[in-house]
Amino acid sequence: MKQLSYVFLLLLAISCAEKKPVDRMDDEALQKYADELAHRYIITDGHVDLPERLKGSGFTTDSINSVVKTKEGEFDYERAKKGGLTAPFMSIYIPADYQKNEDYGKGLADSLIGYVNDIVRLLPDKFAHAKNPQEVEANFKAGKISLPMGMENGSPIGTDLKNVKYFYDKGVRYITLTHSKNNHICDSSGDSAKWNGLSPFGIEVVKEMNRVGIMVDISHVDDSTFYQVMKLSKAPCIASHSSARYFAPTVRRDMTDDMIKKLGEKDGVISVNFYTAFVDSATANYQARSFKEIGKIMQEKKLKFFDPEVEKLMTQYKKDHPAPEVDIEVIANHIDHIVKLAGIDHVAFGSDFDGVGGMLPKGLEDPSKYPNLIYRLLKRGYTESDIEKICYKNLFRVWNKVEEVAKVSN
Ligand SMILES: [Zn+2]
Numbered sequence: 080m081k082q083l084s085y086v087f088l089l090l091l092a093i094s095c096a097e098k099k100p101v102d103r104m105d106d107e108a109l110q111k112y113a114d115e116l117a118h119r120y121i122i123t124d125g126h127v128d129l130p131e132r133l134k135g136s137g138f139t140t141d142s143i144n145s146v147v148k149t150k151e152g153e154f155d156y157e158r159a160k161k162g163g164l165t166a167p168f169m170s171i172y173i174p175a176d177y178q179k180n181e182d183y184g185k186g187l188a189d190s191l192i193g194y195v196n197d198i199v200r201l202l203p204d205k206f207a208h209a210k211n212p213q214e215v216e217a218n219f220k221a222g223k224i225s226l227p228m229g230m231e232n233g234s235p236i237g238t239d240l241k242n243v244k245y246f247y248d249k250g251v252r253y254i255t256l257t258h259s260k261n262n263h264i265c266d267s268s269g270d271s272a273k274w275n276g277l278s279p280f281g282i283e284v285v286k287e288m289n290r291v292g293i294m295v296d297i298s299h300v301d302d303s304t305f306y307q308v309m310k311l312s313k314a315p316c317i318a319s320h321s322s323a324r325y326f327a328p329t330v331r332r333d334m335t336d337d338m339i340k341k342l343g344e345k346d347g348v349i350s351v352n353f354y355t356a357f358v359d360s361a362t363a364n365y366q367a368r369s370f371k372e373i374g375k376i377m378q379e380k381k382l383k384f385f386d387p388e389v390e391k392l393m394t395q396y397k398k399d400h401p402a403p404e405v406d407i408e409v410i411a412n413h414i415d416h417i418v419k420l421a422g423i424d425h426v427a428f429g430s431d432f433d434g435v436g437g438m439l440p441k442g443l444e445d446p447s448k449y450p451n452l453i454y455r456l457l458k459r460g461y462t463e464s465d466i467e468k469i470c471y472k473n474l475f476r477v478w479n480k481v482e483e484v485a486k487v488s489n
Pocket of ligand 1: 231299320
């Protein structure tokens, strides 16, 4: 009798516990469910390079329809809608070259912000600005895609701290401290040590970002910069588009296990980058080889990086030497790894769509494929509440916290 009641209680406990979707659905139902979730919840994407792509194609307001539908790049309204991507952060990307300009690239930043304003102004039924999570939610309810902004490279702040507030007022909600080279704010993962982390001015920039309410983005920075920011920042930080160095040890702009843990401990969030040369070791090596060979030709022909001939060389190289194929599962591996190290509350998506020359995993080629990724996560045993956190809740928590810290310090 005693044994029977024990079995009964055990069965009751099992039936009461929430069964994981993968345990109660067949494959077809799971795929459908993944698609439903992609549309039931907001999906944030920490980094989309649409403004940079528009700049490259000579954007004018006459070509606004290319934002709705295009064969170029990865992001357009139709593909985003299809995949449920509703809050892509528009990257205001300032290449390292602009750091030498008299205005530190501020003019370029203003012009790219102008593109985002044009999109919202000309397509008001499809897109809207979003200055905080509440506005993203309101836009989502109205069926619109939010276009929050993040500035990739703090260079345009120049030497005047007031520019932090200037960019906040223009709608910028995160700033990546630097890009591929050291700047006057900090050391980059793509350069040799200059400041050994933050410069004296960089320390003031991080403080000012905390005060104003701009998220500090540690993607692209050197490890030394990362650790200083972790000590200094009063608010949690983000990696807007970074992956785990564990899978691609030569990629210094990816995060080590220790950095992932640290960012998690400080309540931050890592938005996983989908660029295959950052997430897969063989592709990282392939990319390094291709840059070396193209670099040699550039030197011989005295070509500059932005020369149109360089793009042609790259296209030809890729044709002659196809890149290794990377499956979408690799991105799920990165997410698993980060969850294992930092927990489910510290991971999100940061595709880098429109910024990686089409080098994306099979099954995750553009925003319409977001349900595929959710399906892979469900298959690995993630629950609906886990998916909700990865899609938007984790990033919203950090974003809200950054605003709170700013309110307290003002
Ligand atoms: Zn980047």
